[in-house]
Amino acid sequence: MNRRRFLGIGGSVLGAGALAAVAVPSAARLFAEGRPGRLLTSELDLPEAFRIPLPVPPLLQPVRTDGTTDYYEITQQVARLEILPGVKTEAWTYGGSFPGPTVVTRFGRTAVVKHRNELPVPSVTHLHGGHTPADSDGYPVDMLLPVGSSPDADQGTAGMPGMSGMRHAASRNVVGERSYTYPGKQRAATLWYHDHRMGFTGPGVWRGLAGFHLVHDDEEGALPLPRGERDLSLMIADRSFAADGSFRYPAVDPSLASPGVTDPYANGVLGDVILVNGAPWPRLDVDRVRYRLRLLNASNARPYRLELDPQPPGGDALVQIGSDGGLLAAPVGHDGIDIAPAERFDVVVDFSRYEPGTQVRLVNRLGSDRTAEVMRFDVSSKEVKDDATVPDRLAAVDALDPSAAVATRDFAFRRSRSDGWTINGDPYQPGSSIAAPALGAVERWRFSTDLHHPVHVHLDHFQVIGRNGGDPGPYDAGWKDTVDLRPAEAVEVLVRFTDYAGTYMLHCHNLEHEDMAMMADFTVQ
Numbered sequence: 044m045n046r047r048r049f050l051g052i053g054g055s056v057l058g059a060g061a062l063a064a065v066a067v068p069s070a071a072r073l074f075a076e077g078r079p080g081r082l083l084t085s086e087l088d089l090p091e092a093f094r095i096p097l098p099v100p101p102l103l104q105p106v107r108t109d110g111t112t113d114y115y116e117i118t119q120q121v122a123r124l125e126i127l128p129g130v131k132t133e134a135w136t137y138g139g140s141f142p143g144p145t146v147v148t149r150f151g152r153t154a155v156v157k158h159r160n161e162l163p164v165p166s167v168t169h170l171h172g173g174h175t176p177a178d179s180d181g182y183p184v185d186m187l188l189p190v191g192s193s194p195d196a197d198q199g200t201a202g203m204p205g206m207s208g209m210r211h212a213a214s215r216n217v218v219g220e221r222s223y224t225y226p227g228k229q230r231a232a233t234l235w236y237h238d239h240r241m242g243f244t245g246p247g248v249w250r251g252l253a254g255f256h257l258v259h260d261d262e263e264g265a266l267p268l269p270r271g272e273r274d275l276s277l278m279i280a281d282r283s284f285a286a287d288g289s290f291r292y293p294a295v296d297p298s299l300a301s302p303g304v305t306d307p308y309a310n311g312v313l314g315d316v317i318l319v320n321g322a323p324w325p326r327l328d329v330d331r332v333r334y335r336l337r338l339l340n341a342s343n344a345r346p347y348r349l350e351l352d353p354q355p356p357g358g359d360a361l362v363q364i365g366s367d368g369g370l371l372a373a374p375v376g377h378d379g380i381d382i383a384p385a386e387r388f389d390v391v392v393d394f395s396r397y398e399p400g401t402q403v404r405l406v407n408r409l410g411s412d413r414t415a416e417v418m419r420f421d422v423s424s425k426e427v428k429d430d431a432t433v434p435d436r437l438a439a440v441d442a443l444d445p446s447a448a449v450a451t452r453d454f455a456f457r458r459s460r461s462d463g464w465t466i467n468g469d470p471y472q473p474g475s476s477i478a479a480p481a482l483g484a485v486e487r488w489r490f491s492t493d494l495h496h497p498v499h500v501h502l503d504h505f506q507v508i509g510r511n512g513g514d515p516g517p518y519d520a521g522w523k524d525t526v527d528l529r530p531a532e533a534v535e536v537l538v539r540f541t542d543y544a545g546t547y548m549l550h551c552h553n554l555e556h557e558d559m560a561m562m563a564d565f566t567v568q
């Protein structure tokens with residue numbers, strides 16, 4: 044499957060020459076797969092689990108600060124990383140590491156992040172979950188072209204027949220460096236940044252373009268939650284490796300000059316190596332105290348059901364304190380957590396519920412063989428004081444009022460026989476908006492699916508008010524920016540866009556679906 048074909052069908056972006064006959068996998072074949080994606084196996088021996096210490100991504104320091112703003116710089120660059128022991132993997136990185144450096148900002152302070160592109164390809168940086176003005180949001184055709192490119196040549200689209208058409212009026216290409224401004228008008232939350240380039244988000248993220256961005260505020264800071272080394276961000280991502288150590292990815296065009304994955308992977312690419320913070324099946328020594336784990340699923344297509352094994356006596360091993368958009372009103376205990384691509388679950392685990400010396404595995408009940416393991420916590424036997432607790436009340440979460448909704452909109456996420464992955468029947472056309480919500484108005488948005496689609500909305504978080512005609516599910520609490528829909532499900536959310544007018548996207552966060560056009564613009568006005 045190939046996006047040129049999808050876009051060609053629409054006709055307005057690409058010329059007729061783009062209508063190359065490319066086989067589209069039969070719906071029957073895709074529907075037969077109850078789960079998204081297909082496993083791509085690695086071509087080299089995989090390491091034993093639980094040998095490598097959990098890495099902590101570097102913290103990004105501001106290069107300068109003033110009364111209102113902290114200024115950061117990130118160079119996007121190729122780096123040769125040792126991900127599998129003794130193997131070098133060429134990665135596309137933010138600042139030379141995978142995950143990229145963690146950006147930590149505070150409510151009310153503006154962060155300006157200047158990105159410099161020394162990669163061989165254009166990039167687009169999106170702060171996922173960011174309440175961001177449109178010109179800094181990482182619109183997929185607002186490319187940052189590599190240092191030294193010519194702005195007028197068909198850069199970023201060179202060698203991509205038809206893709207030059209993506210340089211529509213809304214595109215704001217820049218060469219070398221560009222600054223993204225994040226005004227910080229949002230509550231404490233675990234956000235992440237990643238590549239969002241038109242047609243290439245899947246391979247870009249797969250090769251390493253992802254990092255954490257944490258927002259803190261006073262409300263969170265006043266709570267007695269675990270902090271410091273006991274506040275851990277865990278980026279969980281599956282990958283596959285080729286015989287030469289490179290990331291293996293089933294691109295139609297291995298040089299990535301033109302987008303698309305080979306036919307069998309059109310429903311998503313699943314790796315056979317589970318990385319946490321860029322290390323395969325790592326381990327971590329933990330004290331017998333509470334830890335805060337900010338879980339992020341940064342996989343292209345793989346959903347997980349995360350559980351601790353063994354479960355602590357009495358269950359509720361994972362006490363959820365936050366979701367995509369920050370703290371919940373009150374904690375929710377779970378034995379396991381279903382996490383779809385791009386979702387975040389902020390949980391507290393109390394390792395004092397385990398005997399000293401217990402090896403507690405974080406497992407994936409949706410995986411099999413090696414993908415059923417994620418990482419291991421080794422509980423120490425020394426006596427350590429725990430000054431953290433999880434209070435019964437966490438944060439003020441104002442419920443949006445369904446009766447205040449001024450509009451109801453339906454978004455159907457479906458595979459079309461001729462156009463690939465679509466929203467309301469159409470493949471993505473940059474510049475063509477399918478909704479025009481008014482700033483400040485509450486709207487009811489209804490998502491429905493054929494297959495498995497994690498649905499993501501830019502600009503503002505939403506609240507799930509119903510699932511399949513009933514109550515929200517166990518993982519729908521709080522402010523969300525990504526909601527997981529299984530096959531033939533329907534989810535209702537309330538959303539209110541604030542502060543920034545402009546064009547944003549909603550899309551499926553299965554990155555192979557996204558690249559294959561399951562995205563749409565909406566324009567806030």
Ligand code: C2O
Binds near residue numbers: 169171237499501
């Ligand atoms: Cu995490 Cu529009 O993306």
Ligand code: CU
Binds near residue numbers: 496556
């Ligand atoms: Cu999808």
